[in-house]
Amino acid sequence: MSTTPNAGQTDSTVRTPADGLRHGMVDMPTFDGTIKAYYAVPADRQNAPVLLVLQEIFGVNDHVQDICRRFAKEGYFAVAVELYQRQGDPRGREGDIQGVIRDIVSKVSDEQVMSDLDAAVKWAATQGADAGRVGVTGFCWGGRLTWMYAEHNSDCKAGVAWYGKLAVGHGPLQKRNPVDVASSLKCPVLGLYGGQDGSIPLEDVEQMREALRQGNQAAQESQIHVYPESGHAFFADYRPSYNPEDARDAWGKALDWFRTRLS
Secondary structure (H helix, E strand, C coil): CCCCCCCCCCCCCCCCCCCEEEEEEEEEEEEEEEEEEEEEEEECCCCCEEEEEECCCEEEEHHHHHHHHHHHHHEEEEEEEECCCCCCCCCCCCHHHHHHHHHHHHHCCHHHHHHHEEEEHHHHHHHCEEEEEEEEECEEEEEEEEHHHHCCCCCCEEEEEEECCCCCCCCEEEEEEHHHHHHHHCEEEEEEECCCCCCCCCHHHHHHHHHHHHHHHHHHHHHEECCCCCCCCCCCCCCCCCCCHHHHHHHHHHHHHHHHHHH
């Protein structure tokens, strides 16, 4: 990862500098007005591939923004949309996951998310990005939606889903799940999962693998890698769940996946 720790940093949180980048929060046009989004892209690059970065359950926090800068350092136009801006702000509620799901996340429909992500691709194109090369990656809540977007958008060329739910959603507004759309993916997806993840049973992972095997070419080209010793959110360097060794390996796999398909 292209990162530099802050002076005196003693924890595991990765902090990626913004030198050489254009970045920041913007008001992005979407289907019902505007929505907040964070973006990062090399300052001197035009026609960079678009990489949608889908937030984990706590929104477009410092961690998600840092991931955008990491991808920008690799040459991508990375954009993270505040996908439940309309429903509420989860930041500051990291100790109340179930409350966040009940009060905010369960009220966000997949249709709303897909429309906002489509709008993000169009907006990135107006900023000089190459909308013909679109990738998507997401974490936790955004990991599930990575699979869903890979089935939704035929312009999407590659996805990397980090420990996203496969057989269930986060509320009644989710009518389908990754196992339901696996056979008709529009692009190959790399799934990165933890073998000790209590929220995503290995039975669900095997069910997804079987659905991919029975699917179209993009589905059959998809892969799922399980890290046996990691739990949920093993890439989240600001949380106790962080597994540095597996996070480094998974990051390398993600970069290779996108480099092969978006170059």
